[in-house]
Amino acid sequence: MADNCPMIEVSGVSKFFGSFQALDDVSFNVADGEKVVIIGPSGSGKSTILRSINRLETIDRGRIVVHGMDVSNPKTDISKVREEVGMVFQSFNLFPHKTVLENLTLAQTVVRKRSQKEAEEIAMELLHKVNISEKANAYPAKLSGGQQQRVAIARSLAMNPKAILFDEPTSALDPEMIGEVLDVMKNLAREGMTMVVVTHEMGFAREVGDRVIFMDHGKIVEEGTPEHFFTNPTHERAQLFLNQIL
């Protein structure tokens, strides 16, 4: 792929919450079509860096460029970036006052200016894809967590994003529902979607990730292929982490 122009470019990013340094000189690139998995203990800054990519968090130092748009420049129209970069949250964040179908059509009509009919067609197609079309007219409260998260993924796909950020997409799910969400994500990966995934699912990281980034205390401690990371991590902190969770 066109590695000379990465989809997401993070360079020298630091962020403070008061005197606490959440991110410390973080740099990495994500190429078009690449799947990058970010792992690390809680409080390591992995969610913060992910949320910085579409400016849900602002950064104090460094630069983030997404698809040629400088996210770190306050003058950049961040909506344009967010139209191109989807996000899937740990807590799903479906709109509870709208049906599943309306959850998928809202941004299409409001942001992409598609007609209601076209938006609904795209929405139904995506609901088929994530295997939940029979719930199109249900309200999110009637859905299980796994179903809600699949709808949330479809909602983000409806905008035809160039990349999707996943912020611990399975952490709020009951164990028996994790698989159905991971399956949807694996399918997406196979279709070539650019993905940045913060997760504790090591099996997923190993199977799907092109690259694993291990963070601790706001820094990238180790970075490499899943093969390298899971079998032969060089850094002691990464070894310790793997021992604890595997």
Added chain:
Amino acid sequence: MKQDTTPYKPIDVGDGAAIPHRSDAGLFTAWRIAFFGALAVSLYLVLSKPDPYLAIFKFVPDGILVTFKVTIGSILLAIVIGLIAGLGRISTNRFINGAASLYVEVIRGIPLLVQIFYIYYALGRFVKIPDIYSAIIAMAVCYGAYMGEVFRAGIQSIPKGQMEAALSLGMSRSQAMRQVILPQAFKVVLPPIGNEFIALLKDSSLVSIIAVADLLRRGREYASETFSYFETYTVIGLIYLILTLFFSKLISMMEERLNDGR
């Protein structure tokens, strides 16, 4: 699987206008005793001593109508003002936020009766408008400040993730507010708005001070002609009691239906 994790945090904005809940057995029973008791007492008075009481009941209905007009006009205008004030209070723009906060603090610090006088005479210096509009504006400006706090609390009770999800889909802040946050916030603020409505219904009696012929004013007119002060104010009190109890029940029924709906 039905998730019982409703995304709404209950908000608690009250001013003493109690709306009975079925679960609150004490208040619910008290509501019944008060409401049906007031009806029974009214009926008893009219039947046993029609001389002053029936006459009073016949004299005041156009006052009730004016009370309704003032209350409904004020609550509608107050909702509009309150929405603007509430949005202003959560604005990140320092000037807008400051202006909205100043409005809320100033208005909450001045008694409603003084505000009614003030707006009546201040407006009267510049424009000639009917007293009832002056009364409605005064009530709405005052209640708009309280309503602003209700809206602010309602908007802030919607989980942060909702705004984040909307923004992540490329929506602007105002699109997200209109499409995602406010429709949810309206459900949350409906009960406190009901409370404000009851409080406003009672406070509307204050406008009788500026020549608006509301229920209390009509009572005063009748009493000063016939000197039957005790009987008149008994009737006025009973009518206010029946009205507020009736509406508080109506509002609690609407709330229950709203909760069943989801």
